[in-house]
Amino acid sequence: MSVRVRRVYDDPEPADGLRVLVDRLWPRGVSKDAARVDEWPKGLTPSAELRRWYHAGEGSYEEFTGRYEEELAAPGAAELLDGLRESARKGSVTLLTSAKDPEHSHAAVLARLVRQG
Known part of the structure; x- marks a missing residue:
């Protein structure tokens, strides 16, 4: 099983396999053609409330991870x-x-959970 996390701004690579956008909002400055996204499951992204809470600096990454896993x-x-x-x-x-x-983001949490499954 190969699951990795990359920035959507990086050029696609043949080793990417299935490319899944795991952000709720489409990234700025990236066209859909350039991103080559295969899937965009918005239901896997952190809620707007959780994103706002974390980006406001109100909690630690560890606490964010626990809330996101919930x-x-x-x-x-x-x-x-x-x-x-x-x-x-x-x-x-x-x-x-x-x-x-990316290594301290929701994408890293999601990658770990996919690997554990």
Whole structure:
């Protein structure tokens, strides 16, 4: 199983496999053709409230991770997460984000959960 996290601003690579945008909003300055996104499951993204809370600096990354995992346990998100796990079992999956620090973002949390599944 190959699951990796990359910035959506990086050029696509053949090793990317299935390219999944995991941000709720479309990234600024990137055309849909250039991004080459295969899937955009908005139900897997953190809620607007959680995003605002985290970006306001009100909590730690660890607390954000716990809250995000709770959101992903909800029935709709859990079903989407299972689908992403199934895709990862079949081939490479690249989670795309516009986050400046992808390794400390929701995309890293999501990648870990997909790998664990």
